[in-house]
Amino acid sequence: MRVVLAEDLFLLRDGLVRMLEAYDFEIAAAVDNGPELMTALISLKPDVAVVDVRLPPSFTDEGLQAALHARRQIPGLPVLVLSQHVEQLYARELLADGTGGVGYLLKDRVFDAAQFIDTVRRVAAGGTAMDPQVISQLLARNTNEEPVGTLTPREREVLELMAEGRSNGAIAQRMVVTERAVAKHTSNIFSKLNLSPSDDDNRRVLAVLAYLNRT
Numbered sequence: 519m520r521v522v523l524a525e526d527l528f529l530l531r532d533g534l535v536r537m538l539e540a541y542d543f544e545i546a547a548a549v550d551n552g553p554e555l556m557t558a559l560i561s562l563k564p565d566v567a568v569v570d571v572r573l574p575p576s577f578t579d580e581g582l583q584a585a586l587h588a589r590r591q592i593p594g595l596p597v598l599v600l601s602q603h604v605e606q607l608y609a610r611e612l613l614a615d616g617t618g619g620v621g622y623l624l625k626d627r628v629f630d631a632a633q634f635i636d637t638v639r640r641v642a643a644g645g646t647a648m649d650p651q652v653i654s655q656l657l658a659r660n661t662n663e664e665p666v667g668t669l670t671p672r673e674r675e676v677l678e679l680m681a682e683g684r685s686n687g688a689i690a691q692r693m694v695v696t697e698r699a700v701a702k703h704t705s706n707i708f709s710k711l712n713l714s715p716s717d718d719d720n721r722r723v724l725a726v727l728a729y730l731n732r733t
Contacts, residue, residue, distance in 0.1 A: 519642055520546040522564040524555040524581050525600070526573050534568065534628065541635045552580030559588035559595065566596040566642035571608055582608055593617070598641045600625050604651050621647035621683075640683055647683040654678065668710050676703040
């Protein structure tokens with residue numbers, strides 16, 4: 519699986535390269551700035567891009583904008599964005615086109631190799647993976663708003679795991695319940711949020727996030 523990596527800190531970039539290669543990823547390019555990232559993504563068309571949000575020259579959101587531009591040129595290009603802090607605007611922009619193959623992960627998570635590699639693979643396969651802290655903040659912001667406020671604590675837990683990109687089977691395993699119980703919770707969630715039920719994990723997560731994150 520070919521990866522384009524963008525990270526301006528040399529030690530972190532080198533560490534990510536070594537980690538990905540250890541798990542049989544091929545590093546197509548490893549760059550440290552926005553312009554080189556955009557060129558690499560469009561010319562190399564990798565299986566997945568792992569991108570730091572803030573890159574030179576201005577250290578604002580060059581990484582994210584380069585990735586979004588590349589996705590417009592190459593629809594469906596899988597992109598995993600890394601950020602130092604939770605920025606809801608970044609999550610909103612990343613999810614705006616309504617397609618899968620996107621992820622938003624805090625940099626602290628990369629030190630858990632198993633979790634990080636699982637996230638990269640999930641995004642590369644067309645899935646969606648949002649950092650739990652992003653989901654928690656979105657839910658917290660909407661706690662008192664209808665109809666999100668009508669969700670039970672158990673349904674909120676299921677919703678958080680759904681938004682991380684987990685399947686019903688994975689949610690059942692995490693919560694130590696049956697898949698049938700999870701299916702019932704998800705059905706209730708969709709009903710309360712006025713969303714059309716779907717067996718497609720990407721679409722259901724994107725639909726839920728789009729609802730929670732609307733202004």
